[in-house]
Amino acid sequence: MFEDLKAQKPDGILMLMQMYREDARDDKVDLGVGVYKDAAGHTPVMRAIKAAEQKVWETQDSKSYVGLAGAPDFNDAMVKLVLGDALPRDAVNSVATPGGTGAVRQAFELFKMANPGGRVFVSNPTWPNHLSILDYLALETVLYRYFDDTTRGVDFDSLIEDLKQARKGDLVLLHGCCHNPTGANLTGPQWDEVIKVLQDTGATPMIDIAYQGFGDGLEVDAAATRKVAAAVPECLIAASCSKNFGIYRERTGILMMVANGTDKGIAQGTLNFLNRQNYSFPPDHGARLVTTILNDDALRADWMAELEEMRIGMLTLRETLAKELEQRSGSNRFGFIAQHRGMFSRLGASPELVVKMREESGIYMVGDSRMNIAGLNAQTVPVLADAIVKAGV
Secondary structure, three states: OHHHOOOOOOOHHHHHHHHHHHOOOOOOEEOOOOOOOOOOOOOOOOHHHHHHHHHHHHHOOOOOOOOOOOOHHHHHHHHHHHHOOOOOHHHEEEEEEOHHHHHHHHHHHHHHHHOOOOEEEEEEOOOHHHHHHHHHOOOEEEEEEOEEOOOOEEOHHHHHHHHOOOOOOOEEEEEOOOOOOOOOOOOHHHHHHHHHHHHHHOOEEEEEEOOOOOOOOHHHHHHHHHHHHHHOOEEEEEEEOOOOOOOHHHOOEEEEEEEOOOOHHHHHHHHHHHHHHHOOOOOOHHHHHHHHHHOOHHHHHHHHHHHHHHHHHHHHHHHHHHHHHHHHHOOOOOOHHHHOOOOEEEOOOOHHHHHHHHHHHOEEOOOOOEEEHHHOOOOHHHHHHHHHHHHOO
16 A cells, blocks of 8 residues: 555755755855754753753652643643743643644644634744644645745734634634744734734634743743733643753643633543544653753753853844844845844845855755854854855845
8 A cells, every 4th residue: 555655745944954964065054954053053951951850860760651631740830931920820721742843733633623624824934844734634724924025024014914814713823932934023012913803803823932032031932922822712822842941852842722611621631632642641751851940949040041141142143143244235134133033034035045055155044044043153154144145135
């Protein structure tokens, strides 16, 4: 039967990684893969993670399964981190998942189970895996306008116009902060308008928050998610620990479900059921590290301090790159880079210019011109600025 299998569409980012590895140039710059890197180009293990691993090693006395929903103390700690005091704890159902991607997948599975004929509104552009999973699950997808290619900011009027076409039973996917791939984010007043549209249409929001702490700080980055969750009767939230705890390979995430008017036992039982059908019990090592940090005052303080260092480092790189480009181009048309937040910015270059920068200058970025700001350092910022101006972006 396997002879009828068809080749799958290759993942563009994985292909880019392979091309980068095969490039023999010493001065090449990797801005493609979405992982944080320090000034030496290394993705470090955070200090608090190392300390938590030691603590877990010394105290953990079993490797037996955790529950279908994951360890309760992990769920409690993560709900508190993301939602703060926006909602009572017993108003939020949750399950641990293998990474933020696992949370996204389970959310889409839940939506399909609840409303098989519903539509999912997705920003244009969005993280490619959103669309890939939706396509695999055969869920109808509606793109809503988001990015203004001229200003490199949010095309907010068009966004609102498109979201008004949603209706009760539809799911609206939103990025909680640090929009991937553009880096362009909604302002507080704009979030208020989006909430009004959700209330008017009855559509259910789903928030993907994968970069809390990478934009304007842990609390500020969570503000929109908290505001949305408190303002609507139903909401899904997919959160990741990969970036802000630096535990990419541990695959640690959580799916939260707010379902006012739904029997809590049924809501939580459905989440547990979906976990059981997919991977049974979620992984615990990364979750145990996160829980250890969040429930230990000293470890939490050190984690927050290092996360803030990472955030400030990325902001400094943004500001430096914007200034270098202004000096070389003689204009401030690249000022948006300093205004974007998170790991990514969408440069606004055509696919042809992206190829040109790669071939002529060894600059590797995704074909839509998404670049990972965290892949830069003080030495490579001028190299990138030269390549951008040389290519005629």
